[in-house]
Amino acid sequence: xxxxxxxxxxxxxxxxxxxxxxxxxxxxxxxxxxxxxxxxxxxxxxxxxxxxxxxxxxxxxxxxxxxxxxxxxxxxxxxxxxxxxxxxxxxxxxxxxxxxxxxxxxxxxxxxxxxxxxxxxxxxxxxxxxxxxxxxxxxxxxxxxxxxxxxxxxxxxxxxxxxxxxxxxxxxxxxxxxxxxxxxxxxxxxxxxxxxxxxxxxxxxxxxxxxxxxxxxxxxxxxxxxxxxxxxxxxxxxxxxxxxxxxxxxxxxxxxxxxxxxxxxxxxxxxxxxxxxxxxxxxxxxxxxxxxxxxxxxxxxxxxxxxxxxxxxxxxxxxxxxxxxxxxxxxxxxxxxxxxxxxxxxxxxxxxxxxxxxxxxxxxxxxxxxxxxxxxxxxxxxxxxxxxxxxxxxxxxxxxxxxxxxxxxxxxxxxxxxxxxxxxxxxxxxxxxxxxxxxxxxxxxxxxxxxxxxxxxxxxxxxxxxxxxxxxxxxxxxxxxxxxxxxxxxxxxxxxxxxxxxxxxxxxxxxxxxxxxxxxxxxxxxxxxxxxxxxxxxxxxxxxxxxxxxxxxxx
Amino acid sequence: xxxxxxxxxxxxxxxxxxxxxxxxxxxxxxxxxxxxxxxxxxxxxxxxxxxxxxxxxxxxxxxxxxxxxxxxxxxxxxxxxxxxxxxxxxxxxxxxxxxxxxxxxxxxxxxxxxxxxxxxxxxxxxxxxxxxxxxxxxxxxxxxxxxxxxxxxxxxxxxxxxxxxxxxxxxxxxxxxxxxxxxxxxxxxxxxxxxxxxxxxxxxxxxxxxxxxxxxxxxxxxxxxxxxxxxxxxxxxxxxxxxxxxxxxxxxxxxxxxxxxxxxxxxxxxxxxxxxxxxxxxxxxxxxxxxxxxxxxxxxxxxxxxxxxxxxxxxxxxxxxxxxxxxxxxxxxxxxxxxxxxxxxxxxxxxxxxxxxxxxxxxxxxxxxxxxxxxxxxxxxxxxxxxxxxxxxxxxxxxxxxxxxxxxxxxxxxxxxxxxxxxxxxxxxxxxxxxx
Numbered sequence: 001x002x003x004x005x006x007x008x009x010x011x012x013x014x015x016x017x018x019x020x021x022x023x024x025x026x027x028x029x030x031x032x033x034x035x036x037x038x039x040x041x042x043x044x045x046x047x048x049x050x051x052x053x054x055x056x057x058x059x060x061x062x063x064x065x066x067x068x069x070x071x072x073x074x075x076x077x078x079x080x081x082x083x084x085x086x087x088x089x090x091x092x093x094x095x096x097x098x099x100x101x102x103x104x105x106x107x108x109x110x111x112x113x114x115x116x117x118x119x120x121x122x123x124x125x126x127x128x129x130x131x132x133x134x135x136x137x138x139x140x141x142x143x144x145x146x147x148x149x150x151x152x153x154x155x156x157x158x159x160x161x162x163x164x165x166x167x168x169x170x171x172x173x174x175x176x177x178x179x180x181x182x183x184x185x186x187x188x189x190x191x192x193x194x195x196x197x198x199x200x201x202x203x204x205x206x207x208x209x210x211x212x213x214x215x216x217x218x219x220x221x222x223x224x225x226x227x228x229x230x231x232x233x234x235x236x237x238x239x240x241x242x243x244x245x246x247x248x249x250x251x252x253x254x255x256x257x258x259x260x261x262x263x264x265x266x267x268x269x270x271x272x273x274x275x276x277x278x279x280x281x282x283x284x285x286x287x288x289x290x291x292x293x294x295x296x297x298x299x300x301x302x303x304x305x306x307x308x309x310x311x312x313x314x315x316x317x318x319x320x321x322x323x324x325x326x327x328x329x330x331x332x333x334x335x336x337x338x339x340x341x342x343x344x345x346x347x348x349x350x351x352x353x354x355x356x357x358x359x360x361x362x363x364x365x366x367x368x369x370x371x372x373x374x375x376x377x378x379x380x381x382x383x384x385x386x387x388x389x390x391x392x393x394x395x396x397x398x399x400x401x402x403x404x405x406x407x408x409x410x411x412x413x414x415x416x417x418x419x420x421x422x423x424x425x426x427x428x429x430x431x432x433x434x435x436x437x438x439x440x441x442x443x444x445x446x447x448x449x450x451x452x453x454x455x456x457x458x459x460x461x462x463x464x465x466x467x468x469x470x471x472x473x474x475x476x477x478x479x480x481x482x483x484x485x486x487x488x489x490x491x492x493x494x495x496x497x498x499x500x501x502x503x504x505x506x507x508x509x510x511x512x513x514x515x516x517x518x519x520x521x522x523x524x525x526x527x528x529x530x531x532x533x534x535x536x537x538x539x540x541x542x543x544x545x546x547x548x549x550x551x552x553x554x555x
Numbered sequence: 556x557x558x559x560x561x562x563x564x565x566x567x568x569x570x571x572x573x574x575x576x577x578x579x580x581x582x583x584x585x586x587x588x589x590x591x592x593x594x595x596x597x598x599x600x601x602x603x604x605x606x607x608x609x610x611x612x613x614x615x616x617x618x619x620x621x622x623x624x625x626x627x628x629x630x631x632x633x634x635x636x637x638x639x640x641x642x643x644x645x646x647x648x649x650x651x652x653x654x655x656x657x658x659x660x661x662x663x664x665x666x667x668x669x670x671x672x673x674x675x676x677x678x679x680x681x682x683x684x685x686x687x688x689x690x691x692x693x694x695x696x697x698x699x700x701x702x703x704x705x706x707x708x709x710x711x712x713x714x715x716x717x718x719x720x721x722x723x724x725x726x727x728x729x730x731x732x733x734x735x736x737x738x739x740x741x742x743x744x745x746x747x748x749x750x751x752x753x754x755x756x757x758x759x760x761x762x763x764x765x766x767x768x769x770x771x772x773x774x775x776x777x778x779x780x781x782x783x784x785x786x787x788x789x790x791x792x793x794x795x796x797x798x799x800x801x802x803x804x805x806x807x808x809x810x811x812x813x814x815x816x817x818x819x820x821x822x823x824x825x826x827x828x829x830x831x832x833x834x835x836x837x838x839x840x841x842x843x844x845x846x847x848x849x850x851x852x853x854x855x856x857x858x859x860x861x862x863x864x865x866x867x868x869x870x871x872x873x874x875x876x877x878x879x880x881x882x883x884x885x886x887x888x889x890x891x892x893x894x895x896x897x898x899x900x901x902x903x904x905x906x907x908x909x910x911x912x913x914x915x916x917x918x919x920x921x922x923x924x925x926x927x928x929x930x931x932x933x934x935x936x937x938x939x940x941x942x943x944x945x946x947x948x949x950x951x952x953x954x955x956x957x958x959x960x961x962x963x964x965x966x967x968x969x970x971x972x973x974x975x976x977x978x979x980x981x982x983x984x985x986x987x988x989x990x991x
Contacts, residue, residue: 085854086837087592088847103854106587106833111854136591172593277596285596393604395586396568400607401629518567518583523797524574530583 002057002543003206004448005042006237006441007035007064010259013444014042016053020545023053025441035064036194043202055204061211061237061447064191065184065230069282074183075129079175080122080151082114082134082143092172094179094284097133098122102147107464108139119150126155131182133162133175138470139459145473158185163470165226166278166287167457167534173278173287180281180288181228188227192220207504209452213279213290215240215272216453216539222503228288231281234443235263235293239272240450241442242412244541246434251408253382253431255422256442257415260299260317262378264385265291268406273389289455296381298374300332300417306356311366313374323349329356332417334370337363340420375424382429410434410553414442423554434553438545449543452505455513455536458492463520463528469495481528485517488533496535509538557845560644560653562603562637563589569630569659571907576798576826577659577674585656588833589840599844603644605637605657608686612639613677614987615685616712618978619668620932620944622989623677626668631677634659638683641819642783646691652843654788655679655821656836662702662787662823663733665711667914669934669942671907673704673733680785680821681712684719687783689985694718697781699772699815700725701808702789702823703799705736709787710750711901715743715918715928720779724753724767726792726799731757732906738871741878744889744897744920748882751775751875756864757800761807763863764792768814771872775879776815786817790825790835794859798826802861805831809838809848817843830855890920910934919957925950927961931974946978953983965990 001018012030016023026045031038039060047053068074083089084103100122102114123130130151137144144161151159162171162178195208209217212229215236223230238256242265252267266273272291279290297315304313305328313331321332323344329352335341336349353366389406411433413422418435426433438445460467462483468475472495480487493510500507513534520528565582572578589595595602610624613635619626634657641653661680663673670676680698687693698713700706700723713719721742728734742750753767776784790796792803812820820843825832834853841848853859878885889897896917903912912934919926927950933943945968947961962979969977969990977990 085834085850085852086588087594087841088850092593105854106584106591107829169587169590170593170596171591172596285593391604393563393602395563395565397566397628397630397633398568400564400605400633516567518580519573519578520580521574521578526574530580 001053001055002059002448003043003047003055004059004444004446005039006061006234006443006447007039008234008258008443012038012042013441014046015441015444015448016046017445017448017543020543022438022445022545025444032067035062035067036191036198039195040198047202049202055206057206057209058199058204059209059211059217059447059450060195061233061443062191062230063234065188065227066232068184068187069180069231073187075186077129077131077179077182078122079179080119080130080132080147081175082147084111084135086135089172093175094282097175100147102134102143104134104136104140104143106136106139107461108136108459108466108468109464110140110142114143114147116150119147120154123151123154123156127157129157129182129185130159131162131175131178132159133171133178135171137161137163138167138169138174138457138468140468140475141470141473142475158182161473164473165228167470168287170277170287173285176281176284177228177278177286177288180231180286181226184227188230189224192224196220209450211237211447211450212453213288214274214453214539215291215450216537217450218452218454219504228286231288232279232290235265236291237443237446237450238263238414239265239291240446240541242414242446243272244445244449244543245414245436245438245442245545246412247544248410248412250410251406252410252412253408254412254414255378255418255425257413257417257421258299259301259416260297261295262298264294264296264382266385266389266406266408276392294381294385296378298331298377300330300335302331302374304329304331304334304356304370309358311356311369311373313370313377321349322352329353331370331374331421334367335417335420337367338371338420341417371421371424375421375428378425379428382425412436414439416440426554432553445545446541449541451538451540451542452507453537453539454496454500454503454505455534456492456496456499457534458488458532460488460531461528462531467491483529485515485531485533488531489535492533492535496537500537505537507537510535511538557599558650559600559840559844560603560641560650561595561600561840562605562641562653562655562657564605564633564637564657566630566633566658569628571671571674581658581826581828582656582832584829585832585836588837592837594837594840597844597846599846600840601650603640605633606640607632608635608639608682612682612686615689615985616681617664617666617668617677618944618946618980618987620934620942621976623668626670627676630659633657634661635677635679635682638679638819638821639686641821642683642687645818646687646693652817653819654840654843655819657822660823662700662706662709662789663704664708665903667912667930667932667944667946669912669932670905670910672903672905674824674907675708678708678712680709680787683819683821684785693782695779695781696720696783696785697776697779698722698785698787699817700787700789700823701792701811702787703791703796703801704732704789704824705752706787707733707735710736710740714750715746717746717749720749720775720781722751722753722772722775724755724764726757726801727754731799738874743918744886744893745925747886747889748878751879753871753875755801756867758802758861759863760802760861761804761810763865763868764803764807765810766863766865766868767872768811771875773814778879783819784815784817786812786815786820787823788820788839789823790832791827793825793827793831793835794861795827795830795855796825802859804856804859805834805838805851805853808835809842809851812839812842813848893920895920908936910936919960921954921957924952924954924957927953927957929961929964942976943974944976944978945974946980948980949982951982
């Protein structure tokens with residue numbers, strides 16, 4: 001039996017699942033000052049003490065890192081940067097970095113070694129936290145490794161090398177990832193420790209997994225080293241929830257309609273799309289792999305009013321629905337007044353709508369207008385995301401001439417406010433829709449059943465005669481001039497499986513994220529190959545839910 | 556707003572042949588550098604997906620023998636479309652400038668196309684300009700060709716167009732392909748002085764390039780007041796280029812982009828794919844986006860050896876400046892000298908396919924309108940039969956008499972039956988007619 005927990009903005013949800021069924025579910029207020037209180041309250045409701053239920057796995061989608069960053073409750077980190085020549089990086093990092101020499105070129109050749117005196121000048125006091133980053137370090141980690149070693153001699157509290165956090169190109173993003181990873185390290189560590197202790201007290205000894213922004217989970221022990229991966233996991237949990245509740249092989253749009261926002265995700269042939277280069281954290285670009293989600297300021301609690309005779313919905317939230325004691329009309333009041341949703345005091349919701357009515361206008365009519373107005377805003381956002389998807393650049397003639405157009409024909413809605421609202425949006429878009437059962441706890445379900453994932457990247461340059469796996473800070477010679485993409489794949493797969501095994505991940509199901517192979521020609525003859533390869537333990541869900549017949553499709 | 560639109564299309568699956576300089580790998584290291592520097596994330600830069608140019612876009616400029624489709628690959632629709640996308644983004648006001656960092660290139664492709672020459676099959680800048688004139692009402696255009704090779708295709712296409720100023724600086728044609736681009740190539744009689752060539756001695760470095768720019772190119776652009784400035788941004792003047800012998804650095808290129816302030820830059824040549832292109836392109840992108848490029852420096856910059864002959868530059872500038880200043884008078888003299896028709900013979904070599912083309916170009920110098928021209932062409936190879944064609948090109952504002960005369964010229968040739976193929980390219984009707 002698996003326990004899934006989702007820490008949301010308002011509520012913390014917990015579900016207990018087994019064999020595609022929800023055994024129990026619970027809800028407790030999120031306690032932002034100490035998330036653990038809310039988490040434990042939800043667990044205690046879902047798994048009463050003395051319960052004979054045996055928990056085999058706990059998976060958690062938490063906002064601990066997100067909150068720490070938003071509240072500025074993160075550690076002070078010094079960025080030690082080897083930018084080499086190129087872009088002026090001023091203003092591109094959250095803190096002003098210390099610039100030191102050291103430069104690797106695009107082939108992974110060391111153009112300049114770092115200087116020990118320069119580096120040590122940055123580490124005069126013990127107990128500091130460092131993020132070390134160098135341009136093209138993912139092609140050759142030697143400089144980052146050297147600088148980390150020198151810093152390590154000065155009794156730092158923590159040193160994080162950027163290419164260990166991300167193996168992809170984009171030095172600015174890697175640096176920011178490393179910075180935030182270092183800055184959140186101790187906040188997360190403290191949380192993880194408290195979580196383990198609290199679970200132990202409840203005699204839950206199952207392995208604990210933390211959900212990542214890319215929808216995979218990491219065992220808690222490993223997650224401690226990569227806390228930044230758990231940034232912004234609520235929406236990721238919801239995407240996983242959709243996958244578990246309503247698997248589809250088609251081009252789809254899913255909506256998670258919450259209290260204040262609606263998160264839009266695009267799915268191609270059943271797979272959710274990823275943010276092209278990584279997530280943006282507190283306005284800074286990072287390499288954190290995350291789903292490509294668009295958030296629009298419409299949710300159940302969106303404030304509804306008239307502005308010069310026109311009904312206006314959101315984007316702000318002034319409080320809960322009047323049906324549950326709020327002071328101002330909300331989108332939820334419109335749904336409750338129409339009878340789409342049943343909660344709180346329906347009379348209060350009707351009064352909320354009546355307060356917006358023009359002379360002679362019926363409550364039903366106002367409620368319809370409110371929902372149509374809110375749906376219009378979401379519909380526009382959906383259309384923008386589709387336009388953006390179609391405009392994604394491609395880099396081969398084949399992809400230009402034989403495009404694979406994104407043509408969604410269905411809308412899947414989850415989240416508290418999905419019922420009653422999604423049908424209106426679907427109608428406006430002219431597509432069919434499904435609101436699967438359990439849509440309101442999709443996030444917790446998503447967290448409960450997310451697969452553990454892990455990825456590694458390799459770059460092999462057979463002309464230079466070496467390959468590197470940056471996440472392992474590994475650089476190895478290539479002995480055979482006949483080294484191919486297949487060889488690269490095999491070596492990388494071995495490393496990945498070994499690393500997964502060490503972390504307690506049992507899955508051996510690998511998936512190719514990216515491959516690239518170029519012949520290198522110099523003076524009209526082939527001198528080698530340039531190979532890039534990225535593999536991951538296959539993400540997705542471990543369990544599908546088919547209570548009843550799944551969702552009913554409405555055309 | 557100082558935003559740059561970037562159309563990046565490295566055509567990672569296209570090569571002329573597997574080991575040709577124009578191969579899949581060409582923009583690989585440039586891509587790596589751009590991505591690693593994080594340029595595509597900068598708010599000052601917006602990346603665009605290229606659109607596909609249509610055959611109509613291509614045939615607004617070119618006449619292929621026996622037809623254009625048989626010479627072009629899908630890749631050409633993308634790179635020409637990429638240039639169009641860049642220009643449209645600027646003229647739609649979405650971005651201040653745009654850079655079409657695309658391949659395959661195009662500046663050696665002339666109006667008549669029998670094959671590929673100088674790695675080029677269709678002229679992507681000319682196609683872009685024709686598209687913009689058709690759809691955006693652009694009139695005056697200046698093209699500054701900064702590729703190391705003379706932009707002979709672009710020169711050919713706009714030779715008789717007084718609304719297109721073509722300035723090319725390049726390594727002296729006596730020392731480099733295609734062997735043209737001398738100071739006496741100045742445009743047809745009615746467009747005299749709107750083609751200006753600046754052949755530079757091998758070894759010219761940043762100092763010499765910027766001398767030409769400051770003392771010639773920029774003042775002339777100021778004088779011409781174009782609606783649009785296009786930079787044919789070849790990068791083979793770089794000191795490390797394997798196919799040429801100049802000594803320009805990434806800084807030299809970036810400062811050029813900064814000063815030129817082209818509305819649209821289009822990549823042309825540049826085959827130092829590792830040592831030059833990554834740095835030159837980053838420099839151009841930053842400069843065009845109004846960002847600090849001062850730290851874009853090649854790792855091997857110390858190996859640079861160059862020297863500019865400023866005495867020569869000064870004379871060259873003086874000579875060409877005199878032409879520019881007196882161009883209206885000189886044009887009158889040219890028209891008087893030629894009378895009703897301007898005629899020239901051209902020998903054109905297609906290095907990629909070994910075709911030798913002989914062309915007779917005859918331009919009607921009509922006092923009422925832009926007139927028309929006829930081109931009689933014959934292309935021979937060692938292996939195949941010759942392909943010959945006769946074409947009439949009717950200009951945009953051609954008067955009824957010229958329209959008639961152009962069609963008559965083709966009819967007459969059809970009766971004589973001396974050619975394999977006959978064409979009428981009508982710029983007014985925006986058509987290319989193949990006459991059987």
